[in-house]
Amino acid sequence: xxxxxxxxxxxxxxxxxAPDIAGGFSAYVHIPFCSVRCGYCDFNTYTNPNFGxxxxxxxxxxSLAREIGLSRKVLDxxxxxxxxxxxxxxxxxxxxxxxxxxxGELDTQFGIASGAEVTTEANPESVTHDSLxxxxxxxxxxxxxxxxxxxxxxxxxxxxxxRVSQVPRAVQWARxxxxxxxxxLIYGAPGETSAExxxxxxxxxxxxxDHISAxxxxxxxxxxxxxxxxxxxxxxxDPDEQADRxxxxxxxxxxAGYRWYEISNWAKPSHECAHNLSYWRGGDWWGxxxxxxxxxxxxxxxxxxxxLAYANKLLAGHSPAAAREILTRTERAEEEIMLGIRLxxxxxxxxxxxxxxxxxxxxxxxIDPPAAFAGHLVLTLRGRLLADAVTRALWEDAA
Numbered sequence: 001x002x003x004x005x006x007x008x009x010x011x012x013x014x015x016x017x018a019p020d021i022a023g024g025f026s027a028y029v030h031i032p033f034c035s036v037r038c039g040y041c042d043f044n045t046y047t048n049p050n051f052g053x054x055x056x057x058x059x060x061x062x063s064l065a066r067e068i069g070l071s072r073k074v075l076d077x078x079x080x081x082x083x084x085x086x087x088x089x090x091x092x093x094x095x096x097x098x099x100x101x102x103x104g105e106l107d108t109q110f111g112i113a114s115g116a117e118v119t120t121e122a123n124p125e126s127v128t129h130d131s132l133x134x135x136x137x138x139x140x141x142x143x144x145x146x147x148x149x150x151x152x153x154x155x156x157x158x159x160x161x162x163r164v165s166q167v168p169r170a171v172q173w174a175r176x177x178x179x180x181x182x183x184x185l186i187y188g189a190p191g192e193t194s195a196e197x198x199x200x201x202x203x204x205x206x207x208x209x210d211h212i213s214a215x216x217x218x219x220x221x222x223x224x225x226x227x228x229x230x231x232x233x234x235x236x237x238d239p240d241e242q243a244d245r246x247x248x249x250x251x252x253x254x255x256a257g258y259r260w261y262e263i264s265n266w267a268k269p270s271h272e273c274a275h276n277l278s279y280w281r282g283g284d285w286w287g288x289x290x291x292x293x294x295x296x297x298x299x300x301x302x303x304x305x306x307x308l309a310y311a312n313k314l315l316a317g318h319s320p321a322a323a324r325e326i327l328t329r330t331e332r333a334e335e336e337i338m339l340g341i342r343l344x345x346x347x348x349x350x351x352x353x354x355x356x357x358x359x360x361x362x363x364x365x366x367i368d369p370p371a372a373f374a375g376h377l378v379l380t381l382r383g384r385l386l387a388d389a390v391t392r393a394l395w396e397d398a399a
Contacts, residue, residue: 054311100138
């Protein structure tokens with residue numbers, strides 16, 4: 001499980017140097033519980049359902065309500081919520097009534113904008129027809145299912161617990177409830193073949209979701225899979241094979257009418273994930289829950305990771321923030337490049353970037369020539385595979 005970054009101490013009352021976000025903000029809610037921890041998972045998740053008061057599944061919403069109340073004081077109740085995203089973990093380890101109660105608390109304290117996108121992630125095995133209908137009735141508009149693969153052997157390698165047959169069933173239930181549907185896929189699992197990846201893409205497209213995310217498997221050292229790699233039981237994903245998988249996904253999804261709008265994300269027209277776009281466009285968000293990260297008007301802060309430490313801080317009337325950093329002008333400019341270049345809309349050429357740098361990126365086939373000649377940088381397919389290199393090249397000039 002990844003460590004929290006270093007930073008300066010966060011004030012106990014949660015106060016911020018510039019809390020004015022009258023233009024609105026997004027809310028991320030981290031539910032840290034899972035029934036089983038997947039072998040590749042490096043997120044802040046726990047299989048223990050009860051760590052004590054305020055830190056178990058049954059009363060965890062009470063802790064979230066305390067942090068929502070604290071955020072209202074810090075932000076002086078200003079700024080409506082434009083999008084909400086429940087992530088994890090497995091948010092649907094909480095029942096639908098609990099999830100809609102947390103959503104209701106956000107609405108009570110700030111107000112959720114009319115027509116706002118409200119998403120929850122879900123394991124396909126953790127939902128029913130009735131639970132999805134209850135979420136829709138309670139204000140949710142979108143569900144993102146962790147499909148990962150349509151190949152049982154690959155799911156076993158990834159330690160995924162759901163049955164392949166459950167995914168289309170859950171998608172149908174979500175459709176019947178009136179929810180938009182996103183499917184998450186992972187490519188590059190040890191031993192996965194090109195044919196198996198194509199089978200997963202085909203299976204996902206057969207369900208006609210509104211949105212598909214496709215992520216390259218990364219193996220972190222502190223995970224079960226990382227240990228299996230160290231022992232020689234599994235092999236690390238081959239970078240060239242992962243690039244081939246990405247290109248196959250881009251070709252298959254785009255030919256089926258899905259538009260790539262961020263490196264790992266494709267959507268039908270008007271079904272892009274508004275919440276994630278707010279991150280990539282440098283928006284403001286408050287992250288609620290253990291280990292959640294926030295960004296408010298140039299200040300980043302992050303909560304303590306353990307659910308019991310999180311609950312105890314709030315019970316004591318303190319902010320659950322572990323630390324924070326106030327971004328400098330240079331750091332904010334660098335983040336705009338790093339995040340914005342991932343989007344299909346691209347970025348305006350940064351002020352200090354030399355024409356020679358842009359010419360080299362064009363020559364290397366990494367950015368679109370007509371857009372670049374017009375002062376705008378948009379990644380090509382090759383550039384999407386080498387986005388980090390493009391970012392570094394732009395940083396070196398823009399710094």
